[in-house]
Amino acid sequence: MSTSSPKLLSISSEWNFELLEAFDRELARIAKDFGLDTYPNQIEIITSEQMMDAYSSIGMPLNYNHWSFGKQFVETEQNYSRGRMGLAYEIVINSDPCIAYLMEENTLCMQALVIAHACYGHNSFFKGNYLFRTWTDASAIIDYLLFAKNYIRECEERHGVEEVEAILDSCHALMNYGVNRYKRPRPLTAAEERERQRSREAYMQQHLNELWNTIPKKEGPADAQQARYPVEPEENILYFIEKNAPLLESWQRELIRIVRKLAQYFYPQKQTQVMNEGWACFWHHTLLHQLYDEGRVDDGFMMEFLHSHSSVIYQPPFDHPHFSGINPYTLGYHMMQDIRRICENPTDEDREWFPQLAGSDWQASLDYAMRNFKDESFIQQYLSPKLIRDLKLFNIHDDAGLPVLKVKAIHNETGYQRIRETLAGQYNLGNREPNIQVYNVNIRGDRSLTLRHYMHNKQPLSSSSKEVLKHLHRLWGFDVRLESILPDGTVTKRYECPPSAELLEVICP
Amino acid sequence: MSYIIDRRLNAKKKSTVNRQRFLRRYKQHIKEAVDQAINDRSITDLERGGKVSIPRKDISEPIFHHGPGGITDRVYPGNREFAEGDEFKRPEQGGGGGSGQGKASNQGEGEDEFTFNISQDEFLDFMFEDLELPNLIRKELKDATSFETRRAGFSSHGSPDKLHIVRSLKAAYARRIALSGNRRDDIRALRKEIWALEKEAVTDDTTERLQALRAALLELEKSVKKLPFIDDFDLRYQNLVRLPIPSSKAVMICVMDVSGSMTQSIKDMAKRFFILLYLFLQRNYKQIELVFVRHHTLAKEVDEQEFFYSRETGGTIVSGALSLTADIIKSRYSPSEWNIYVAQASDGDNWDGDSSLCGDLLREKLLPLVQYFAYVEITTGPHQNLWYEYEGIKDQFSEQFAMQQITQPGDIYPVFRKLFEKRTEVNS
Numbered sequence: 001m002s003t004s005s006p007k008l009l010s011i012s013s014e015w016n017f018e019l020l021e022a023f024d025r026e027l028a029r030i031a032k033d034f035g036l037d038t039y040p041n042q043i044e045i046i047t048s049e050q051m052m053d054a055y056s057s058i059g060m061p062l063n064y065n066h067w068s069f070g071k072q073f074v075e076t077e078q079n080y081s082r083g084r085m086g087l088a089y090e091i092v093i094n095s096d097p098c099i100a101y102l103m104e105e106n107t108l109c110m111q112a113l114v115i116a117h118a119c120y121g122h123n124s125f126f127k128g129n130y131l132f133r134t135w136t137d138a139s140a141i142i143d144y145l146l147f148a149k150n151y152i153r154e155c156e157e158r159h160g161v162e163e164v165e166a167i168l169d170s171c172h173a174l175m176n177y178g179v180n181r182y183k184r185p186r187p188l189t190a191a192e193e194r195e196r197q198r199s200r201e202a203y204m205q206q207h208l209n210e211l212w213n214t215i216p217k218k219e220g221p222a223d224a225q226q227a228r229y230p231v232e233p234e235e236n237i238l239y240f241i242e243k244n245a246p247l248l249e250s251w252q253r254e255l256i257r258i259v260r261k262l263a264q265y266f267y268p269q270k271q272t273q274v275m276n277e278g279w280a281c282f283w284h285h286t287l288l289h290q291l292y293d294e295g296r297v298d299d300g301f302m303m304e305f306l307h308s309h310s311s312v313i314y315q316p317p318f319d320h321p322h323f324s325g326i327n328p329y330t331l332g333y334h335m336m337q338d339i340r341r342i343c344e345n346p347t348d349e350d351r352e353w354f355p356q357l358a359g360s361d362w363q364a365s366l367d368y369a370m371r372n373f374k375d376e377s378f379i380q381q382y383l384s385p386k387l388i389r390d391l392k393l394f395n396i397h398d399d400a401g402l403p404v405l406k407v408k409a410i411h412n413e414t415g416y417q418r419i420r421e422t423l424a425g426q427y428n429l430g431n432r433e434p435n436i437q438v439y440n441v442n443i444r445g446d447r448s449l450t451l452r453h454y455m456h457n458k459q460p461l462s463s464s465s466k467e468v469l470k471h472l473h474r475l476w477g478f479d480v481r482l483e484s485i486l487p488d489g490t491v492t493k494r495y496e497c498p499p500s501a502e503l504l505e506v507i508c509p
Numbered sequence: 510m511s512y513i514i515d516r517r518l519n520a521k522k523k524s525t526v527n528r529q530r531f532l533r534r535y536k537q538h539i540k541e542a543v544d545q546a547i548n549d550r551s552i553t554d555l556e557r558g559g560k561v562s563i564p565r566k567d568i569s570e571p572i573f574h575h576g577p578g579g580i581t582d583r584v585y586p587g588n589r590e591f592a593e594g595d596e597f598k599r600p601e602q603g604g605g606g607g608s609g610q611g612k613a614s615n616q617g618e619g620e621d622e623f624t625f626n627i628s629q630d631e632f633l634d635f636m637f638e639d640l641e642l643p644n645l646i647r648k649e650l651k652d653a654t655s656f657e658t659r660r661a662g663f664s665s666h667g668s669p670d671k672l673h674i675v676r677s678l679k680a681a682y683a684r685r686i687a688l689s690g691n692r693r694d695d696i697r698a699l700r701k702e703i704w705a706l707e708k709e710a711v712t713d714d715t716t717e718r719l720q721a722l723r724a725a726l727l728e729l730e731k732s733v734k735k736l737p738f739i740d741d742f743d744l745r746y747q748n749l750v751r752l753p754i755p756s757s758k759a760v761m762i763c764v765m766d767v768s769g770s771m772t773q774s775i776k777d778m779a780k781r782f783f784i785l786l787y788l789f790l791q792r793n794y795k796q797i798e799l800v801f802v803r804h805h806t807l808a809k810e811v812d813e814q815e816f817f818y819s820r821e822t823g824g825t826i827v828s829g830a831l832s833l834t835a836d837i838i839k840s841r842y843s844p845s846e847w848n849i850y851v852a853q854a855s856d857g858d859n860w861d862g863d864s865s866l867c868g869d870l871l872r873e874k875l876l877p878l879v880q881y882f883a884y885v886e887i888t889t890g891p892h893q894n895l896w897y898e899y900e901g902i903k904d905q906f907s908e909q910f911a912m913q914q915i916t917q918p919g920d921i922y923p924v925f926r927k928l929f930e931k932r933t934e935v936n937s
Contacts, residue, residue, distance in 0.1 A: 017515070020513050021511075024513065028510075040511065042514065043512065043513045044513075045516060046519075047521075050517070050519065050521065053521075053522075053524045056524050056527065057523070057524070057527075066527065066530065068527075068570055069524065070524065070526075070529065070530050071531045071568060071623075073524040073528055074531060074625040075625065097512070104517055119511065165530075165534075169570070172570055173571055174572075174573075175572070176573065315586050317587020318586060320587070326586060391586045391587075392586060392587050392588040392589070393584050393586055394584070394588040394591055395583070395584050395585075396582070396585060397580070398581045398599070400578040400579055403599065405596065405597055405599050406594070406596050407591045407593060407594065407595040407596070408582070408593070409593060410588055410591055410593050412593065419584055422582045425582065434574065456579075457581065458578070458579035458580055459575045459576070459579030459580070459581070460576045460578045460579060461573060461574075461576055462576035464573075467571035468571045468572060471571070
């Protein structure tokens, strides 16, 4: 006689396709009850070898060919075969339908965990979060990649692999500077343009005063007042090059565009790592517990699940040999749980810090948080004193000008605010990556391109910048300069490619 | 709405193209590693791939990021001892104060080398490229052995065309016996009882009992019959295994001049020549023995390490080495059992009076015994007396004798050309 109750989905740890379907059906039902809105799922079972392939094509099911992906593959293969790293249990792709890769080696429990995590957690995040809604088109990405792969292959046939590779290398070097951070206004239609022009003319006509024309104009130094091009600094460097580089051929511009589009596609993921993983962990935890409460899985299943879950959200302390920064899974998961706790069982402290959350409906509040924030603002808004205490967070102030490091804040009354702000700032992409923008092109002279690095907290650029500049030079085709400037406008360092003798790294007083 | 798709049987090796591009891009580095490996390894040890290391800075993909310096404010977890306002000295780089965010591989500095493996095929490819081997030959050399399929008992898995009917039916029979054992015993017992009863006088009691027993018997026989006649489990297939075709044995005798005029670079070139011959022989023979004979004025049999890497000085007398070779063949490798290959490398120097002696030795003692004798002269200078002596032999024994002057690795291959041609003639 088997002791299992008929409600149990399975008592074995081996998975098969019927069981996966059963688990998926149950999880879908529960997720729907919790109000998760998802794309349809496409769950694909793959081998570890295929997982390594997926790793090395930035997780996408198909991608164009490039040596750097080969390098990634070689490295992954080496580490994996030496046992130095394990592979991820899953990869999930922001597409419609949402593609999730499951490894065949996983046990049934792991597969259920992964389905809950990826197919309902990440999936609903992709569909709901404002950054993904603004910047990515989930239904088009696979088709676009197919187009990109074929286009680049055709270019290789026509212009040679080396030519194409050189352009792609240069684009990859600038990939982080190929994204739009803000939506551009839609270009005006011809009719609107005409209408504008008419009204401008009418306005000018109204204010025309012949008398002013008789006053002589002041003669200024002509070149000092020369208008810059572009008029406003441009932060999307690849976009600027694609549109303005003088010597590029049209296929080269198209390659830049492809890299730019991919960078834009991954832009939301970089900014929502904590939230995305936190959301997915919160939901796999909640969904599987619900499954357990309903009696569909047994204790053994839950033990295995909790073991995996707790190793995923483990945060080693700062002095641990395995410490490598704050684990986004830990931070995100705890913040999500914390929001639920504040909604359901608020303390006085929570009422003071989160008056709008305390006592509200947790599902609605959590949903709101998921939809409308990115890591930076999410932490700024929702990191609670309790969590700061639980994780024992502290803030180290490192000023290269001083011989000592200073502990600016710890998990106490006076430190909460500062820790929250600093941690949020740590996830601000604008602080993490140097702020470099296209400043000027000498359009009447040697066509040289000048970039400006607006320094944040006096942080200098790393030594690899010179190499990046070479890539920029390849794309632009004429001299390229880069200036690091302080907020008060003084230039601290100049880079130039090709280097000219006198300007080579002059440090201005 | 979910679809579950099994992708495990999809095309593997999606990354092959990217990997090849990576290898092509760093060809120079890999070639150096292969060269190094050739010099380090023994001739017989080319059966595996190799490890290639490239300094990480050479393959890094640069991006703009912050360098050290300026003001950074970071949050760390797991505070134990710090209080607000504490100050302490900056830890050494790589300690707890290292940057938390970002993957270390992006930082580039202070990282070890980027190390990866190339397969044996790739290893040989890079080596052959150096030697300028034609593609067809490269392929032949890489396919080390040929196989034949032989029967090896029976297995429970296989394709239907390998089904062995008698064995399968035997197994089915055995299964039926095994599975019905208890019931057969019961049947036998019942039958006995029925017979016993039938012999007794007919009363109401016995008829009733007989009827009950017969019904039970019928029931049991029915259940025995329900056992399937044949089951998947019973099927037996002929098991076939692939065995390498045993070919006869070969011995390769390497003869090299180690007099003072042979520099290490000449020896390295000679080593490539010997490696190529070894690979070629390996393709054709299952068992190959290597014998190393080195000589200056005296000839001596040595091991591989000493052969390539110990330095001697002095004059050169080739005939000693040739007669030692002949002695070794006579005492240990009878031509009826062994295919004998001799490869000689030298810079062409020989003591004047010795060359004609060498010619005689070759003609009378060696060439009648050996399959092939290859001589390479590694020099850029004019030919010396040994070359002219050997040229005479070449005309006489064109089937067995090849000689070539080598100034760079690409020149080695022509020596083997004739050998390969001969092979294909025999094969076709």
